[in-house]
Amino acid sequence: MNYCIGVDLGGTNIAAGLVDLNTKSIVSKKSIKTNAPRPCLEISADIAELCREVCRLASVSISEVAWVGVGVPAIIKDGTVVIAVNLEWYDEPLDKILTELTGRPTFVTNDANAAAYAEAKWGCGAGESSVIAITLGTGVGGGIVLNGKIWEGFNGSAAELGHMVIDANGRWCGCGQRGCLEAYCSATALISEAKRMAKLYRDSYMRTLVAENGGKMNGIIPFTAAKAGDLAARQVVDDYIGYLAIGIANIINVFQPAVVCIGGGISGQGEELMAPLREKLKYISFGTKDKRTKVVVAKFKNDAGIIGAALLGLMED
Ligand SMILES: [Zn+2]
Structure with missing residues (x-):
């Protein structure tokens, strides 16, 4: 499978992009309002719908998507949102919730970490381990x-x-x-x-x-x-x-x-x-x-969050 999805969940907007791992590019992109604060399950349902939407835009079935990655402005540990002040979320197992809602394995990290990961994999640090x-x-x-x-x-x-x-x-x-x-x-x-x-x-x-x-x-x-x-x-x-x-x-x-x-x-x-x-x-x-x-x-400007989140599935255990 060549595709993955990156989601940049912000306090104001949620942006998602379908990323092609072969061409190393975003093939479709869409963003919606976050309307925070709202319960984690509500926003998660919107994220799952947004994932299906970026697939539709590119005429790709979500079953062709290897995984979904999400960057969140929050303290995250092992896929769980420990505290997200802007969203008013505490101890939400976001990776599990989204894996369920999207039907694809989902990875979650902090938004700044996602941007750093984009640079480490495909950006100015490509090929370097640190x-x-x-x-x-x-x-x-x-x-x-x-x-x-x-x-x-x-x-x-x-x-x-x-x-x-x-x-x-x-x-x-x-x-x-x-x-x-x-x-x-x-x-x-x-x-x-x-x-x-x-x-x-x-x-x-x-x-x-x-x-x-x-x-x-x-x-x-x-x-x-x-x-x-x-x-x-x-x-x-x-x-x-x-x-x-x-x-x-x-x-x-x-x-x-x-x-x-x-x-x-x-x-x-x-x-x-x-x-x-x-x-x-x-x-x-x-x-x-x-x-x-x-x-x-840095190589990536506004798309760093989407790309970094999309590449989370490449992270070694
Ligand atoms: Zn300070």
Whole structure:
């Protein structure tokens, strides 16, 4: 069987894709509203229907689907949703429920782990057995793949890379602790620092770019202004990359993965971000002379969740 289905269950939308394992592509895709919170059985019934729908769209029978994989914004251990705050689910054996409803073997993982797994199998870590993915978005998320398997931790709570402390007396984080990587390296943190510096330096080019953007700061403006030679923006970007380097050096020094891949909105800056980051990492992370962790931009953007979930059936026991 060449087909599998990946489902990205989010707080707002549920997206499913039928994936062809031979062509390594999504052949049909559909998304519906989650309308959370709702009981697990209700949402599961919608997921099962969505799986049948993506099959219909591609004229494939669901019996030709080898398995279904689902990524959930939750703490997951061995297929069970331990806690999903947005969905208000506790201790739901989602893999068993969906195996029953779809008639196909179903695997469940955390959504950030699914995205990491997509990179490990078909993305920038393809062919490598250890890949760690970090996402620089509204928050900072992560997923850890070791020896070809997602590392969930003994209780399902692993890979909270955004809450590694990089400054014990540092900025407050949304989690209630101080100095978390997320408080420095999320897009939210970058935007708030850029705003602060643009306010402080009245001749900063960032102010012109903000005015041109309808008065709104975003995560691209500091990079654009820094590239144009603006000193305030350069400071914001250098600080940002400096903190990110500390976080990634910690990851490398603990795990020595073959690849660290960086996704999320800020990764769209490409080499403006990556070149200075790699340069800093040379000095603050361990490695051997000829074997150093590759630090690269993630391959998959919006489809990472679907593809990673779809590939869960490939995971070795
Ligand atoms: Zn935190």
